[in-house]
Structure formats: C-alpha cells, structure tokens
Amino acid sequence: MIVYFAGTAYDGVAGTDRQLADRLAALEPVLYVDPPISLVTPLLRPHLAGSLDGPPLRRQARGLWRLIPRVLPGAYRPGVHHASAALVRRAVRRAARRLGGRVTAVVIATYDAGxxxxxxxxxxxxxxTDDLVAGADLIGLPRRRLEAARDRLLTGADAVVAVSPHLQDDFRARGTDAAMIPTGCAPGAYDGIDDAPWPPGLEDFGRDRPAAGFVGHINARIDMDVLEGVAAAGHPLLLVGPHDPSHEPARFRALTARPNVRWTGRRSFAELPSHMRVIKVGLTPYARSAFNDASFPIKTFDYLAAGRAVVASELPSTRWLRDRDPEGAELIRAEAGAAGFVRAVGEELAAEAPAGTAARRRRFAERHDWTHRARDLARVLDIPAGSAREEVPAP
Structure with missing residues (x-):
C-alpha cells in the first residue's frame, strides 16, 4: 500500500495530488490522506463542511481509500502543529492496520516534516509540488517554519521529487539530487469537446467572435494586467474559477462588469469541457514571482488537451516545455510582459490555424498524461510499473 499525504482535499480541486493518487491506485492500493481538519474548519472554509460528515476513513474507488484526519482547532498555529502531525501519524497507522495492507511507500506532498x-x-x-517557502505570505504560514520543514524533508526523505526545473535546481543547490516530475493532464476528459453542450448562461457568448479564456483560481498568482489588457482590447474574455476576494477586489469588479467579460465562478472538473468549447485561446497569465517561477501550471496542458491555442507567461516551466520538445515551441506561445501577452492573444484569436493543429495539440498533451507521471513516481517509490494490484478489503 502507498500512503499519499496530500496538500489538498480529495474532493477539492482535481489537481496533482488527486490525479496522481487515482492513477497510482491502478498499480498499488493507495491511502489518500487529506490535510487535517477540526470542528472549526467549516467556519473558515465552508466548502469543506461536508468532510466532517461520515467516517474519517472512506473508500473512494477500487484500490483507493481516503482518510480525513481530525485534529485540534488551530492545527497550524505554532506549537499546535506538532500535535497535529502526531495525530495525523496515529490516524494513518490505525487506518493502515484497519485496511490490512502493508505500507511499502509514503509520498509527502506537503511541507510538514512531522x-x-x-x-x-x-x-x-x-x-x-510548489515552493511553499516562496509562497509563505500567500498561504499564511511562517516562512522560517516552512524553511526548517523543507530542509528536514530534503535530508530526511529517502528520495526527493520536484515539480519544476526551477525547484529542482534549487534543491540541487542545497545539496539534494532531486528528480523532476512535472504536472500533467487528463486528455481523455476532453474527448468530443467540440460536441459538448454550450454552458448554461453563455449561450450567445463567443459564438460571433472568438473568445479568450482563463480557467483556474484568480488570486495573487495571476497577472491582472493581462486579464484587463485582453478585455480592454475588446476581445471576449471568459473567466472560469473562483476569485480570492482579497486579491484586487475593485479591479476584479471592474473587470467582470465589462460587457465583453463573463465570470462563471467555481466549476467542477466535469463541467470544464463545455466551458473550454467556448474559447479559442487559453491563457496562463502568471505574474513573475519566486513562487510562480517554481510552479508548473496544469492549465497549459488542459488547454492543449482541449485542442485550444495557448498563450502563457514566460516561466521556467514554460521554457522547459518549449525547449525539450520542438512541438512545444510551436504550440505554446510564451510572452514575458503584459503588452506582449495581450498582443499575442489578439494574434492567436485572429489566426486561422492550419488543418490538423488541434489534433497536434491533443497529441502533445497526451505525451504528458497523468498516467505517465504516476509511472514516473512509482519508479521513484520502487514500485514496478507493471505490478499487479490486490484489492484492499473493506474495513
């Protein structure tokens, strides 16, 4: 059995943790461990209220179990975080015993050295999967604590994996030889996208004029200058995803009030194909920061998997994709500044792509399927990619 300590709840955003755990479960049983919650967690994050309903240990799918550890309030406060880690460790050991599986590998995808x-x-x-030290202010945790946790994990783990070339270089500079496993995508989710129904409420949007679109969280990581520039140029702009109310609230209200802008709010992964159908050009407009430089945005792959053109910020991960694969340089357009980004969006919206371009984009995305990433991680975990998985009995 693999224990996967995730940085996000299983029923939250279907990001790296969930995608990898789902696919690792095809190789070996997986116990997916959510970030711990307490009775006050729903007050701070209402969307997690349902996590307290039902037992802490739940079966999600064949070979995949989910554990939602319960801890004391203020789980990440100084001092309390040590008790939280101890409670999580105990809950995991109990769950493993209850499932009757022998744990052979552990993935820690958080900065919790405990x-x-x-x-x-x-x-x-x-x-x-991120440089949380660089993002300390963004996530609201003490930088010194995150630095200490990172250093303990780098020296205490049997192996280290970085999500991006920038983060891999940083770890190597600290004396740790880290492998690199980038994010991926699920190309099959966009099969038949051009026949997907037009999203409710957007029946007339993007039909007469091609639209640009952004899919993801709109927060401090996103370059608002780019989104405002695309809208100011008069292009139809679709925004799909939640907005952090603390991030540029006045600017965001003004942006979404424009007649050529539509904001849908949070949408499920299953709803994305219909929203992707609306757009011609997908945007990955990340602001330049140490945190973003160490990231590897999933949305770039998702746009390509949907057969859409992509304009992305000039991040190290974007350069890596463009440099290592000639098709990446052709299919992913990279721009360093807001003005160049907006100009590129206009050019891509106006361009008539050669026949077969959408299929090329999809084939490129298929080379970065999450299944390939899971197999790479399995090798680091010393799990044979062709191993036969035994069903874990129900507790």
Missing amino acids: LLGAVPGARTVFYA
Missing part, C-alpha cells in the same frame, strides 16, 4: 517516519520502514518520498 510526517517523516509516519510509517516506519516504508520508503518515503518528498514530492514538492
């Missing part, structure tokens, strides 16, 4: 040794004897891999 999870080291959660399962004695298991091979432990630290998978850094």
